[in-house]
Amino acid sequence: MTELLTADQMRGFEKAAIARGDASGLDLMERAGQGVVEAILAQWPELTKGGHRALVFCGPGNNGGDGFVIARLLRDVGWTVQVHLHSDPAALPADAKENYDRWMQAGEVLPLVAETVFAGARPDLIVDAVFGIGLSRPVPVEIAQVLDVAGMKQWKSPYKIKRVAVDCPSGLDLDTGIIPTDRAAGRKAGSAWPATLNTANLTVTFHAPKPGHYLALGPTLCGSLKVVDIGLGGAARESQMIGQSPDPQRIRLAEPFFAGRNVTGSWLRSVMGKPNLPGHKFNFGHVAVFAGGVGRGGAARLAARAALRSGAGLVTVICPPSALIENACQLNAIMLRALKKDQPLAEVADHRVTSFCLGPGMGVSQRTRDLVQEVLARRAGEYDLEDPVVVLDADALSSFAQDPQSLFAQTHARTILTPHEGEFERLFPDLSGPARSRLSKVDAVRQAAKRAGCLVLLKGADTVIADPQGGATVHAASYGREVPWLATAGAGDVLAGLIAGLAASFGSGTLFCAAELAAYLHVEAARSFGPGLIAEDLPEELPKLFRELGL
Ligand SMILES: NC(=O)C1=CN([C@@H]2O[C@H](COP(=O)(O)OP(=O)(O)OC[C@H]3O[C@@H](n4cnc5c(N)ncnc54)[C@H](OP(=O)(O)O)[C@@H]3O)[C@@H](O)[C@H]2O)[C@@H](O)CC1
Ligand SMILES: Nc1ncnc2c1ncn2[C@@H]1O[C@H](COP(=O)(O)OP(=O)(O)O)[C@@H](O)[C@H]1O
Numbered sequence: 418m419t420e421l422l423t424a425d426q427m428r429g430f431e432k433a434a435i436a437r438g439d440a441s442g443l444d445l446m447e448r449a450g451q452g453v454v455e456a457i458l459a460q461w462p463e464l465t466k467g468g469h470r471a472l473v474f475c476g477p478g479n480n481g482g483d484g485f486v487i488a489r490l491l492r493d494v495g496w497t498v499q500v501h502l503h504s505d506p507a508a509l510p511a512d513a514k515e516n517y518d519r520w521m522q523a524g525e526v527l528p529l530v531a532e533t534v535f536a537g538a539r540p541d542l543i544v545d546a547v548f549g550i551g552l553s554r555p556v557p558v559e560i561a562q563v564l565d566v567a568g569m570k571q572w573k574s575p576y577k578i579k580r581v582a583v584d585c586p587s588g589l590d591l592d593t594g595i596i597p598t599d600r601a602a603g604r605k606a607g608s609a610w611p612a613t614l615n616t617a618n619l620t621v622t623f624h625a626p627k628p629g630h631y632l633a634l635g636p637t638l639c640g641s642l643k644v645v646d647i648g649l650g651g652a653a654r655e656s657q658m659i660g661q662s663p664d665p666q667r668i669r670l671a672e673p674f675f676a677g678r679n680v681t682g683s684w685l686r687s688v689m690g691k692p693n694l695p696g697h698k699f700n701f702g703h704v705a706v707f708a709g710g711v712g713r714g715g716a717a718r719l720a721a722r723a724a725l726r727s728g729a730g731l732v733t734v735i736c737p738p739s740a741l742i743e744n745a746c747q748l749n750a751i752m753l754r755a756l757k758k759d760q761p762l763a764e765v766a767d768h769r770v771t772s773f774c775l776g777p778g779m780g781v782s783q784r785t786r787d788l789v790q791e792v793l794a795r796r797a798g799e800y801d802l803e804d805p806v807v808v809l810d811a812d813a814l815s816s817f818a819q820d821p822q823s824l825f826a827q828t829h830a831r832t833i834l835t836p837h838e839g840e841f842e843r844l845f846p847d848l849s850g851p852a853r854s855r856l857s858k859v860d861a862v863r864q865a866a867k868r869a870g871c872l873v874l875l876k877g878a879d880t881v882i883a884d885p886q887g888g889a890t891v892h893a894a895s896y897g898r899e900v901p902w903l904a905t906a907g908a909g910d911v912l913a914g915l916i917a918g919l920a921a922s923f924g925s926g927t928l929f930c931a932a933e934l935a936a937y938l939h940v941e942a943a944r945s946f947g948p949g950l951i952a953e954d955l956p957e958e959l960p961k962l963f964r965e966l967g968l
């Protein structure tokens with residue numbers, strides 16, 4: 418787990434370190450600039466030999482200050498460096514001004530405008546130190562144009578110029594992963610994309626990654642991401658995240674790393690480890706997955722298969738009597754029960770069911786609403802420690818589109834909603850669409866979880882999970898973990914089943930931790946299988962994956 422720091426939190430860390438006397442602002446800026454130079458040379462070792470040519474673009478704040486440090490350090494090792502500044506030097510904040518002055522002892526600064534930038538010779542490297550965490554509004558068009566590689570037509574092979582972003586490609590909002598644009602001028606006609614895009618090959622950030630590096634457009638713009646330690650401390654805080662419920666004030670990245678160490682095995686065991694004690698299948702949880710009518714059972718069967726493969730002791734598919742034969746033809750290790758329309762649920766799902774999964778293929782209907790409400794009303798039985806887990810996906814969510822409040826009135830702390838964006842919009846229209854140009858995906862899901870009184874997992878290449886108290890996790894299939902082939906019908910059904918299965922065992926960690934691990938595992942399963950994947954392949958890939966991951 419890695420903590421993702423918002424701009425305000427990052428400033429808080431900086432202030433605290435300075436107040437403790439651990440470092441001055443100038444020290445931190447020097448370490449930041451040094452870290453960027455080291456990252457550049459590590460990324461492109463061919464740049465260590467010989468003098469190369471760099472353009473450094475500096476902005477009006479401390480991001481620009483980092484730029485002056487980088488310019489000076491590159492010059493010190495023999496590079497030809499040309500600096501362009503977008504501001505009045507006299508208005509620079511103190512530390513940035515100090516580094517401007519140091520640079521000016523043997524250098525010059527040109528304005529950051531196309532005429533001067535493109536008048537010079539082709540650089541080997543461009544350093545973007547215009548805006549970092551202090552971005553407060555859309556980037557002025559004339560700067561956005563200078564930063565867009567597509568506009569660098571004056572130079573030969575502009576895409577081969579190495580582009581490094583300090584903290585972020587300028588224009589990216591590091592809290593949201595969104596590029597704030599001036600709607601009138603900033604958007605390509607008829608498109609949600611900005612008219613100009615500032616992309617980097619390498620982004621170097623400080624102390625900890627920020628949500629915007631992983632959300633929305635962040636991964637597309639940043640290229641590869643390197644985090645540089647500038648001595649602000651805090652590793653102990655991170656260690657509290659493994660296997661623990663989330664802290665309401667913090668955002669974490671679901672990944673099996675802690676302070677640079679791979680902790681995959683212990684992460685998996687903390688959520689799904691089966692104790693090596695005499696036990697039987699009921700000790701490892703019983704998952705009940707509801708299926709829809711004839712010809713619509715595939716989605717529930719996929720979820721059930723994922724639940725069983727993830728280690729649940731038993732899995733039962735519950736279907737209408739008309740679909741019994743269809744399901745019986747398809748299922749073996751998974752048990753099957755028919756539920757008649759007026760039959761009490763307790764007759765087919767007794768108190769030993771520890772986890773329910775509803776939605777995939779159930780159909781949008783009053784019957785689905787009734788079943789969801791009946792399951793949500795279940796409480797811990799005489800012998801159970803906790804209420805059963807309820808995973809609500811797909812049609813179990815869409816069935817409440819007309820009246821989401823009637824669903825939220827019943828959801829409880831052991832419930833998780835797992836919508837994709839379309840389903841999310843049906844339940845939370847005011848947290849979707851245009852609202853999301855102001856609200857990060859993390860904050861939208863936090864608000865949704867608070868309103869629903871349960872966990873919410875909003876799917877995507879950037880999946881966000883939040884609880885009603887505000888604890889939030891991002892799981893991102895990016896930075897080398899891209900799996901576009903996971904966008905295949907049924908992948909979400911598998912995810913719902915995985916969560917139900919991982920959360921089913923009494924011995925397992927919290928529902929939140931199960932959801933984090935499920936998001937990670939379904940992407941790892943997709944990576945392991947590779948292109949050509951269909952949803953059926955995901956559960957079948959799990960045993961190999963568990964072995965490889967050290968479970
Ligand atoms: N925190 C740390 O621990 C460390 C931080 N470090 C570095 O400091 C960076 C943060 O510095 P920062 O706070 O000065 O903000 P920064 O991104 O330079 O921008 C602020 C300036 O830009 C202006 N401005 C904003 N948007 C604009 C727009 N669209 N168009 C025009 N102007 C715009 C804004 O103006 P204002 O909004 O005030 O009007 C203000 O003048 C951080 O990213 C990292 O690189 C490192 O040194 C290591 C330690
Ligand atoms: N480009 C992508 N990269 C990584 N994961 C993706 C991508 N597109 C979709 N996914 C994942 O695939 C699953 C698709 O779920 P969903 O949209 O509910 O599909 P379905 O309803 O067909 O099962 C989600 O878990 C989502 O996070």
Ligand SMILES: [K+]
Binds near residue numbers: 586
């Ligand atoms: K930048």
